[in-house]
Each structure stands twice: as structure tokens, then as C-alpha cells.
């Protein structure tokens with residue numbers, strides 16, 4: 001495989017990120033300086049640089065995957081915030097770098113970190129972008145904005161009033177955050193909060209959106225309860241995280257079709273964080289659908305029926321959900337939401353890039369975009385399992401073969417990694 005970021009590939013079947021089926025490459029796909037060639041001149045230059053086109057007969061090429069909601073800072077083996085906060089800073093920094101490597105090894109070439117307390121992911125984002133470490137392109141949210149004692153308050157994002165909202169949002173932007181995260185409802189992870197309870201009224205969330213927009217940022221809102229979802233939608237957030245329509249009887253027990261219709265008419269996406277854990281909870285010991293499956297499946301199917309746009313996400317880092325395990329989440333997503341593989345793949349590539357504001361950077365195989373793609377043996381539009389073990393993962397034009405992927409997946413020390421030589 002090429003040592004530099006100028007190459008051409010031929011003879012593969014390609015899924016560019018939107019269509020309903022694969023297409024056979026009729027002319028070489030040229031990459032110049034890590035991007036799909038935009039012009040004939042760039043294509044010529046890529047040809048001239050490349051020794052010979054890389055013959056990918058029998059292989060399928062798809063865009064690299066995007067997980068729109070992870071927490072790099074969280075260790076999925078730890079159960080409580082207290083344990084998470086007790087991890088020493090140096091140890092945490094090393095673990096975050098390792099997790100980023102594992103994500104890339106699994107074909108995740110872009111991710112959005114939906115919050116933590118240390119801002120360590122901001123530095124990691126820069127090191128990866130500079131080619132100093134292997135990992136996905138990272139968008140950072142920084143400290144989630146929350147109410148006093150509210151969901152994930154221990155991360156330092158508490159605000160008591162409007163002025164504090166402005167200051168806290170500005171501080172995240174100042175720290176280099178790409179997005180602003182707000183906790184519109186309580187959550188499972190924080191003792192003393194309830195997922196279905198709202199944390200801000202509509203005006204409070206609108207103030208978060210305004211403060212974020214003043215810095216050119218969009219807002220991701222953590223929302224479980226239906227009332228919190230409604231506040232966030234009307235306040236103008238861009239992504240609704242979880243959207244579990246939780247009511248007094250639990251997740252998926254307060255479905256609101258009118259609100260769903262309203263959501264489908266706005267420029268927003270639901271990021272439902274369906275993950276490997278959901279997959280494990282879908283059926284009971286006898287193989288029968290669980291109550292959890294019935295409620296959450298109905299919730300997602302009703303949203304789908306109302307035309308809500310989805311992006312793929314996992315909430316990786318929460319207990320039992322590993323950072324590299326997006327594909328298991330995609331398979332669960334297809335089952336819970338009754339989606340075709342192509343719909344799930346769009347949610348994990350082109351649609352996600354659009355929602356995250358990266359449509360001119362990644363998420364499709366298109367001229368000018370970063371050369372982020374997977375080389376597969378089988379067609380993932382037939383079966384998402386084809387994504388499980390890519391033959392190559394290519395990130396910004398750098399090829400990772402199976403041996404390199406295995407080394408990263410095993411958590412091998414990545415300090416000595418050099419771009420192009422993995």
C-alpha cells in the first residue's frame with residue numbers, strides 16, 4: 001500500500017455515501033494529498049505520483065464511519081462517576097489516546113466527543129489532526145452545560161442563571177470546543193437526577209443556543225423526557241441526543257407524535273445512541289423480545305414513521321459500551337428502528353457529516369473530501385456485518401492494514417506511531 005497520500009484505486013465496487021446500491025468503478029478514484037481529487041489536474045498529479053493504481057478487484061469501498069456521540073474520557077469498565085473521576089490525569093490521557101486508536105482500527109474515522117470534565121480530548125484532537133497519533137477526526141463539546149447538581153454536574157458545567165450560561169458557553173468555545181453540549185434533562189449516569197425530568201426551560205436552552213451561535217457553534221442537547229425534548233427542539237438545537245421519550249414508566253413510554261412531526265420539519269437530527277448494550281438487551285434468555293426492546297423499538301419506529309432524520313451514535317464510554325464497538329451498535333440500530341442497512345450506513349456517514357457540519361470534509365466519497373474510507377470484502381448494503389473486519393481502513397489518505405489495525409486494537413503503545421507507516 002502507498003507510503004504517501006497520493007494514489008489511485010481501481011476496479012472496486014463503491015458506495016459513495018447516499019445511493020441505494022453499489023456502483024462499479026469505471027475510472028480510477030484518485031487521491032491527492034489525502035483528498036479525493038477535485039479537478040482533472042489534481043487527478044493527473046495523483047496519477048503521476050502513484051506508482052500504479054491499486055487494484056481492488058472484488059472489494060467494496062465505503063466512506064469511513066462516524067460515531068456522533070462518544071465520551072473519550074469515560075472508561076466503559078467503570079460503573080460510577082466517582083470511579084471515573086478518581087482516574088489520575090496522566091492515566092486518563094493515555095487511555096483516551098488508546099481509545100482513539102481503537103476507534104480508528106474499527107473503521108471510525110470521525111467522531112464527536114459529547115463531553116467530559118478535563119478538556120483532554122481537545123489536545124488529543126490536535127495531535128491526531130497533526131498526524132502525531134492514530135485516531136478519528138474529533139469534534140469536541142467540552143464541559144456539558146447543566147444545572148446545579150444536574151446531570152454530569154461533576155464535570156464543571158453547572159450554571160445557575162442566564163449570565164452564567166453565557167459565560168460557561170463562552171468558556172467552552174474559548175477552550176476550543178467545536179460544539180456545545182447541554183443537558184436538557186436528567187440522566188441515568190448521575191445519582192440524584194431523573195432521566196425524564198427537565199433541567200432547563202425553553203428560554204434557558206434558547207440562551208444556550210444563542211450563546212453558542214454567537215461563537216459560530218451548534219448545540220447538542222441530551223434529552224430523555226418528552227418535555228425536555230420539546231424545549232430543546234423549540235430552542236433550536238441541532239442534534240437531540242437519546243430522544244428516548246421517557247415518561248413516568250420509563251424510556252419510550254411518553255411518545256409524542258405531534259412533537260415528532262414538529263421535529264421532522266426542523267433542521268435537526270436525532271442521535272439515538274443505540275449501542276452494543278442495546279443489542280445485548282433486545283431478547284431474553286429464551287430469545288423473546290424484552291420489554292426494553294418493545295418500548296425503545298416502538299419509540300424509534302414511531303420517530304422514523306414521522307420522518308425524523310437519524311444519525312448513528314453509541315454513547316461509548318458509558319458502562320459496558322466500548323469506544324470501538326460502533327458496528328455492533330449499527331446492527332442493533334437496524335433491528336430496533338427497523339432500518340435497511342443502507343439507511344443505517346447513511347446515518348453513520350453522509351447524514352452524520354451533514355448534521356455535524358462536516359459535509360465538505362468527510363462522510364462521502366466525493367471530490368475534494370478527505371480520503372476516509374474502508375475497504376471491505378463483502379457488501380454492507382446486504383449485511384452490516386461486512387463492516388466488522390475491514391481489510392483496510394484509510395484515514396485522511398493513510399492506509400492501515402489488518403496488522404496495523406490489530407496492533408492499535410490491542411491498545412499497543414501508540415507513542416511511536418508515524419503517519420503513513422502504520
Ligand SMILES: [Zn+2]
Pocket residue numbers: 069070071114315
Ligand atoms: Zn453521552
